[in-house]
Amino acid sequence: MNDEQRLKAAGLKATVPRLKILEILQAREGQHLSAEDIYKILLENQLDVGLATVYRVLTQFEAAGLVARHRFEDGHAVFELDQGEHHDHLVCTRCGRVEEFLDPVIEERQRRIADEAGFRITHHQLYIFGLCSDCQDKG
């Protein structure tokens, strides 16, 4: 399935801004980009896309399950492509480095906890904050 088909499958028209933003996200898998980051990349590529559009598109992508939105420590949002594989994050509070992980045991416990509380889970977020090995050395 190509990008255009992917957008249509999500119920979105295949417009230039949407295709480009999808491309950018695909080209930077594993990174966590803010709307501003994406906006700048678009401008660097001579694409006149408004920042408002970037926000709109990202919100639509999120609703369509194409991207995941995260809010690390500082509360401002970053995005990454959602490849169906949920994962959680370890975030270094000093250098901003982010590592991803997936723990089946934690996932299972979460389902059970929600179940016992009578909640139907839609999604969840687990962030572990701390100092990465490099930053521990630097004091």
Place this chain on the structure above:
Amino acid sequence: MNDEQRLKAAGLKATVPRLKILEILQAREGQHLSAEDIYKILLENQLDVGLATVYRVLTQFEAAGLVARHRFEDGHAVFELDQGEHHDHLVCTRCGRVEEFLDPVIEERQRRIADEAGFRITHHQLYIFGLCSDCQDKG
């Protein structure tokens, strides 16, 4: 230990705004208050405390380990007294209801994951979002 002593132990002068904010948080344990909420409560009690002061004090309290700051779905911050007992949250995305839980297994797995990645954990946050039992019924 009374409130005044608690503040001094945290390295903070025992000022009126700080004492009052601490009182408010204590009187509402289990609730999650925004800075604005606390500001309004102060005004209702005829206390002329500036909103900026509320934010400052809450940030200081957080740094001192007296309160925990959370960002649920919408990105804006809420606070609660930190009684030493870490816990995580189940949040209903429809009515905003929040339930707390603590799962030793999850806690343990987190420590191990951080360990294996070479991270030294400072703190972590786990939010499970979904619909509470009441809201499931309401469609």
Place this chain on the structure above:
DNA sequence: ATGATAAAGAGAAGGCGTCTCATTTGAATG
């Protein structure tokens, strides 16, 4: 009580994100 210093109050300013509205674009139709 007094002085040094931290904290508070008020309002301006900042930052991220959303809204509005005129204009353009996409894609279905003839």
Place this chain on the structure above:
DNA sequence: CATTCAAATGAGACGCCTTCTCTTTATCAT
């Protein structure tokens, strides 16, 4: 392929939460 109309975009204003600045005030040690 031209037409058409809803949907999407761009630009900038706007809004909200939070922080900053600066003067005034309060705290605490002496």
